[in-house]
Every structure is written in C-alpha cells, then in structure tokens.
Amino acid sequence: MDFKFSPEDEAFRQECRSWLEHNIPHDWRDDEELHDPDTREEFERRRAWHRQLYDDGWMCIHWPQEYGGRGASLIQQVIYNQELDRAKAPPTVNFQGIARVGPTLMQWGTPEQKQRYIPRIPPAEEIWCQGLSEPDHGSDLAAVETRAVDRGDHFLVNGSKVWTSNAHRADFTTLLCRTDPDAPKHKGLSYLLVDMKSPGITVRPLVQMTGESGFNQVFFDDVQVPLANLVGEKNRGWMVAMTNMMFERTIHGGRTDMMVEVRQLTELAKKVDRGGHPAWQDSYVRQRLAGFACEAAALKYTSFRQLTSQLKGLPPGPEGSMMKLGTSGLNLRMQDFAMELLGPYSQLEYQASGAIDRGKWSHRMLAARRGTIAAGTNEIQHNIIGERVLGLPKG
Structure with missing residues (x-):
C-alpha cells in the first residue's frame, strides 16, 4: 500500500502551499479564528478573501473548466483541502453554492438555470443557503412538510426550514418541498431555487451557546416561486437532493x-x-x-x-x-x-x-x-x- 502522492500532485501541493503562505491576510494569522462571524464587517472581510482566491484561480478547483474551475482531480481536491487546513486559512463565504448548488445544477439544471446561476457562484456575487431540515423531524431528511402548490406559472410555498446556515446572508436558497402530499414519504418531493428576497420569507437567527447565530429558521408564507425555478422533474426532487448530498461528501473528502x-x-x-x-x-x-x-x-x-x-x-x-x-x-x-x-x-x-x-x-x-x-x-x-x-x- 503506497500512501505517497505522485510527483505531479506534490508539485500541485507546493504551488498551493506557496500561494497560501504569500496571500493569507496577516491579521488572520495573528488571530486565527478569533473574529465574530456574525458581523457584516467580518462577512465582507471573508468575502474579500473569497474573491482573492477566485481571482487567482484557487476557488472551485474541482469544477470543470467549462464552468470556471480548474478541472482538478479528486486527489488534488483532497490536497487543496489539506493545505487549507494546514494553513488555517480564513473561511470563505459561499460554501453551499460551491460544494452543492453549482455541481447539482451542472447535472440537473436546465440550460437557462445553468447560465443564470452558476457563473455568479464562484466569485460570491450571489450567496446560497439550502432549505432541507425541518422542525420536529431531526435528521429525517425525507420528512418534508413544507408544501409547494403548483399554480400554473408558479409554486405557492408554505412551511419552515431550520438549521439553515447563512440564511441571513444568502441571496438564494435551494428548497426541498412536498408537491404531492398523497405520495409516499420519499416521493412527491420537488427541488426549487428560491430568491431569499421574495415577499413572505422571514429569517430568524438561532443563537448558539457560543453566542453566534450562523444557523437560522426560515419561514415561507405564501411565497411565489416561478415554475422555471424547478430543478429536475416535479415530484422527483429526492433524486436531486441526493445528488446534492453526494457532492457534499466528495468535497469534504480529506478536509x-x-x-x-x-x-x-x-x-x-x-x-x-x-x-x-x-x-x-x-x-x-x-x-x-x-x-x-x-x-x-x-x-x-x-x-x-x-x-x-x-x-x-x-x-x-x-x-x-x-x-x-x-x-x-x-x-x-x-x-x-x-x-x-x-x-x-x-x-x-x-x-x-x-x-x-x-x-x-x-x-x-x-x-x-x-x-x-x-x-x-x-x-x-x-x-x-x-x-x-x-x-x-x-x-
């Protein structure tokens, strides 16, 4: 069993390590994670770091080149994650978009959805969160009660999502909702893209015992979502959601x-x-x-x-x-x-x-x-x- 990386991958590691050594902000090195992530000032500080990674070709490296990535191999993605950990690099601001939403849209999105949403994810021009978990259902992802009623040209959404990371900063959210209440548990679900500025959306922070409030509960009260924002087929959203989770596991490998x-x-x-x-x-x-x-x-x-x-x-x-x-x-x-x-x-x-x-x-x-x-x-x-x-x- 050989745990050594190839010369090409080690060269990639040294390139990544060198860039991080020369570009991580000095004030971050001094304080590590000692910054209040809930402030707008800190959020914009992290967005600037995110943009610096993007501008120098170190963001979305696992994405295909046609979507603005480097087409990095899985091994290189692992090395990249290891070097970020080793350097204690600052967090970026669009993890959900990069790790889940973008790759999911590459696989399931319409040409219009790909053109509209994907290019704005890597530079953090639009921030994403995801609406999966619901109150009273713990880790049972399929126990969805949030309803989306098809009104012809739009869905009318009512319900609530919880533990929604960065919902208070997000421009858009993915939303797993029930479009056929009579279908079995894992059936009758649909996967939508929702503008967080839509009328009827309320975001309430959940304060943790650290004093931070990065998690939120999100309420949907007669929220109108265009039919064009349906990803994949109606009532087959569970397949799209599972694709989403598979991408999360991949990007976390070795992190x-x-x-x-x-x-x-x-x-x-x-x-x-x-x-x-x-x-x-x-x-x-x-x-x-x-x-x-x-x-x-x-x-x-x-x-x-x-x-x-x-x-x-x-x-x-x-x-x-x-x-x-x-x-x-x-x-x-x-x-x-x-x-x-x-x-x-x-x-x-x-x-x-x-x-x-x-x-x-x-x-x-x-x-x-x-x-x-x-x-x-x-x-x-x-x-x-x-x-x-x-x-x-x-x-």
Missing part, C-alpha cells in the same frame, strides 16, 4: 486533518502550568496527547480508504459515517481535555481579558458539540453503521 488540532493542543500543554511546571512535562498529559495523535492518524488512513473507493468510482461507503463519528468525537474529547489543562482559566470567556490564547479554547469547547449534530446526528451515523455494515436489526 479535516485532526493532527492540526493535536499540535495546537500540544502547544497549549507546553504553555500552561500544572503543579509548578509546564503541563507537557507530566507523563499523564503526554499520554493523553499521544492517544489523540493515534486517533487522528487512524482517521487520516480511514479517509484514505474513502478516497480509494471514490477513485475506483464506487459509491460512498460506511467510511463516511465512520469519519463523521470519529472526527466529531475526537474533537469533543480534545476540547474537554483543553479545559482540563486550562484549569481555572477555562472559566474565562471567549476573548476575555486575561484568557489564555484569548479564550479560543473555551469557544472551541462550546462549539464542539454541534459537530455531533450537524450533517446527520451521531445517533443516525451509529444506526447506519449498525444496520448497513454490521447487519444488525433496525431498532
């Missing part, structure tokens, strides 16, 4: 290098005091960190298994659920251990005066729980592994 977090936690252990000496000198602390490093390495090679399957053209396997469980669980345990290392300093809030590393560890600890819920709860992932891999009966 999380947990060793980056392990190294940062190690630096914290060398910085804080434990019994009158740096915590790093304590064998218990080093043992815990070594355990985290072993888990991070195991996740890395599990991601390579997932990558190998994709390179062979195979559909996503159980590795996706294993990666989601492994990364979210490891991250949660590492942030808990950071609180243990900080001792009484762990009580200082994010960016509080006197907080070690400006309180980023307390912020990460509070944020870590959402990773066990997002993209399908860990309970759902356990069920997938139990039923589809281990062959256990459904509970």
Whole structure:
C-alpha cells in the first residue's frame, strides 16, 4: 500500500502551499479564528478573501473548466483541502453554492438555470443557503412538510426550514418541498431555487451557546416561486437532493486533518502550568496527547480508504459515517481535555481579558458539540453503521 502522492500532485501541493503562505491576510494569522462571524464587517472581510482566491484561480478547483474551475482531480481536491487546513486559512463565504448548488445544477439544471446561476457562484456575487431540515423531524431528511402548490406559472410555498446556515446572508436558497402530499414519504418531493428576497420569507437567527447565530429558521408564507425555478422533474426532487448530498461528501473528502488540532493542543500543554511546571512535562498529559495523535492518524488512513473507493468510482461507503463519528468525537474529547489543562482559566470567556490564547479554547469547547449534530446526528451515523455494515436489526 503506497500512501505517497505522485510527483505531479506534490508539485500541485507546493504551488498551493506557496500561494497560501504569500496571500493569507496577516491579521488572520495573528488571530486565527478569533473574529465574530456574525458581523457584516467580518462577512465582507471573508468575502474579500473569497474573491482573492477566485481571482487567482484557487476557488472551485474541482469544477470543470467549462464552468470556471480548474478541472482538478479528486486527489488534488483532497490536497487543496489539506493545505487549507494546514494553513488555517480564513473561511470563505459561499460554501453551499460551491460544494452543492453549482455541481447539482451542472447535472440537473436546465440550460437557462445553468447560465443564470452558476457563473455568479464562484466569485460570491450571489450567496446560497439550502432549505432541507425541518422542525420536529431531526435528521429525517425525507420528512418534508413544507408544501409547494403548483399554480400554473408558479409554486405557492408554505412551511419552515431550520438549521439553515447563512440564511441571513444568502441571496438564494435551494428548497426541498412536498408537491404531492398523497405520495409516499420519499416521493412527491420537488427541488426549487428560491430568491431569499421574495415577499413572505422571514429569517430568524438561532443563537448558539457560543453566542453566534450562523444557523437560522426560515419561514415561507405564501411565497411565489416561478415554475422555471424547478430543478429536475416535479415530484422527483429526492433524486436531486441526493445528488446534492453526494457532492457534499466528495468535497469534504480529506478536509479535516485532526493532527492540526493535536499540535495546537500540544502547544497549549507546553504553555500552561500544572503543579509548578509546564503541563507537557507530566507523563499523564503526554499520554493523553499521544492517544489523540493515534486517533487522528487512524482517521487520516480511514479517509484514505474513502478516497480509494471514490477513485475506483464506487459509491460512498460506511467510511463516511465512520469519519463523521470519529472526527466529531475526537474533537469533543480534545476540547474537554483543553479545559482540563486550562484549569481555572477555562472559566474565562471567549476573548476575555486575561484568557489564555484569548479564550479560543473555551469557544472551541462550546462549539464542539454541534459537530455531533450537524450533517446527520451521531445517533443516525451509529444506526447506519449498525444496520448497513454490521447487519444488525433496525431498532
């Protein structure tokens, strides 16, 4: 088994790494993630970074060249993601559009839809969110109650979506809605493109325990959506939605290098005091960190298994659920251990005066729980592994 990348891919890595080293904003290097993402100022700051990536050919690299991408291979997409993680690059502002909406429209969109929407996604001229999850239905994506009634030249939409990331900034949303209420659960669904400025749309922020409100609940009250905004066939939107989710899995391949977090936690252990000496000198602390490093390495090679399957053209396997469980669980345990290392300093809030590393560890600890819920709860992932891999009966 050969884990080395080809000379061509390593050259691509060095090109990407060099560009990031010369272009990541210096104020971001100083503060890492210590910026309030809810402010308009920070959003525009990230949009400017997004545009810089785009202008220099480092945005949508996995897209075909005919749509403005570089036509990068899956291996190169993984390398690109690894280098973004390694450099702790600032976030961009149109993830949903790039990872899901654009590729989905390439496959399912009409020529008019492709021409109208796709070119504005890479430069972040139009921001996208997605309307999938609904209140009271957890991770059951097909339990759609939002209704879209065909009125001839438009759909009339009523309902609500929840956990909608960036809805408060978005210009458009995709919307999975029910167009045939008498059809079975996964049937009778349609996939629409909706202008977020349409009359009848209300966006309400959901404040997290970090104090941030990037998630939202979106209400649709007699919202008119042109019939031309239907993607794919009416009542067959589940197929389009599954295409959307498949693209998400592909772009996420190899994105999380947990060793980056392990190294940062190690630096914290060398910085804080434990019994009158740096915590790093304590064998218990080093043992815990070594355990985290072993888990991070195991996740890395599990991601390579997932990558190998994709390179062979195979559909996503159980590795996706294993990666989601492994990364979210490891991250949660590492942030808990950071609180243990900080001792009484762990009580200082994010960016509080006197907080070690400006309180980023307390912020990460509070944020870590959402990773066990997002993209399908860990309970759902356990069920997938139990039923589809281990062959256990459904509970």
